[in-house]
Amino acid sequence: MYYSKLFIPTLKQSPTDAEVVSHKLMVRAGMIRQMAAGIYSILPLGLRVQRKVEQIIREEMDRIGGQEVFLPSVQPAELWQESGRWELYGKELLRMKDRHDREFCYGPTHEEVITDIIRREIKSYRQLPLLTYQIQTKFRDEVRPRFGIMRGREFMMKDAYSFHADETSVQVMYENMKQAYSNIFRRCGLDFKMVEADSGTIGGSFSHEFMVLADSGEDAVAFCDTCDYASNVEKAAARVPEKIAPPKEMEELNKIPTPGQKSVEAVAKFLKVSPQQIVKTLIMENEDGLVAGLVRGDRQINPIKLKNLIGCDWLHSADEALIFSKTKIPCGFIGPVALDMKIYVDHEVAGMHNFVTGANNKDAHYTGVQFSRDIKAAQVGDLHEVQEGDPCPKCDGGHYQVKRGIEVGHIFILGTKYSSSMKAHFLDEHGKENSMIMGCYGIGVGRTAAAAVEQNHDDKGIIWPVPLAPFQVVVIPVKFEEDSQRTACEETYKILGDLGIETLLDDRPERLGVKFKDSELLGIPLQIIIGPKNLENGQIEIKSRKTGASELIDFPAGLQDIPNRLKSA
């Protein structure tokens, strides 16, 4: 393509509302423009990159037997009511009515739609398994869209759905999918990790996320420094503590005045004990009212673990006013002793003795609290969030490391969650009716591109991994107006085209510096610079975006080597 014909509106300065590098650089490179909060237009250069990601995804999906479909983005409410998600999905579901006042939503995901199609058409185990996928725009009315294309409300997603007659089959698919996803992200040139994950509102029994490691990531990934266990921190298991022998002296419960000492740090300092000797009581709210979670004073409670332990639909921390109105206890002094609600206890706390808790009175704490004697636990389980340095739950001697990650892919085994509520049944080889077993598998397409920028940039701009680059080579004439250079450029362009290389020819009447700056901003892996002096010697210059290294090659013979050079660019 000729640069002068392309719509690539580059910017010298990044817009003030862009926070993360990928957002800044993608706007500056003229790839995207914002329309509204979390809603972006993809401009030609951005689309070229998006198509690259899509193509890689298609190839890997097809390789494991996926069949591409294209499902409606506007979906009737009835389907969602059937699965129960019309209510459950909440405000994130963009709802609308047509002229007949019938309710619809803009699809945030497509389990309902695909399940509906499959249940109508698939009746026999002979037709299973089946894997479908699509690449399509989704809309989720996020509470807080941010970071440009990384977390938009409207975004491009690859979503795949599989249907199976039995558990073994879905597990085979799941393993294939792990491999396919790994291939995809590896081919995109990303440094990623596959981690265990919570399945969230999509539901289901088993799931993994694919995380691109980057400081700007919104998730935290915990992984063992010794074995290969890796998990989203929201799911990462804590090692079950060794049984601690009870101390010789079991102290009695003792109420001590602690005026104004509300935080763990304050209480620890005031009573001259370590935070590890204090037990925090966190009050949470769910559909049944208030519940309490107990973790050691130096720990953070993990609400997802608590939610999963209880098995409730939703759970979040209760606000102070609500707690006070129900319990008449001010925050900071709540404790588990004789507390009138269900109490869930972290297994670390269950092994503790002689600890400190709130006394359920303003300005007072208990010391000498004993778990077995003083606390009526509804259940004991793994409730605290793991931290860097914590022991690995899967191997001896390993310790957790924690890093930030961008979730670019997420795969789930759904089981029969949707097939049973929506009656997607089939007849097995004994003529017996069963619910299909399902899996679903998503990739954020735009997010993958953004993540690639997060991982591959410098102060000059983007450094695209070759497979995602909008063009692999940019030809930069020192002065395009001069006949000899123009001819050489055009010849180069043609030769590279014949070699199957996507080439951008910067034919603009700009000064050389401008062309360099733009090509660096755009992140094109290889520059070919054609200038008068080198040309007189029958040479042209090639320069790597990543390393900045440049060398002279013979013109035109040296061009035949470009495909090779791109492999290592």
Added chain:
RNA sequence: CGGGGCGUGGCGCAGCCUGGCUAGCGCACCUGCUUUGGGAGCAGGGGGUCGGAGGUUCAAAUCCUCUCGCCCCGACCA
């Protein structure tokens, strides 16, 4: 949804507190001349009515009220 911040040509900003001439600057854009291996120089030029509505005032970008939008920090998600 709670907390904070910001809306002034395409982009980045100043002006606002202490109302007052044709609303200013850098970049970008147009024209001309000079320049030309790293975002050129000079000269000339076009474009905004200050997010919107209402109010106070002789006078509002500036003060007041309401409203809309966007961004950032927290709970959700590809």
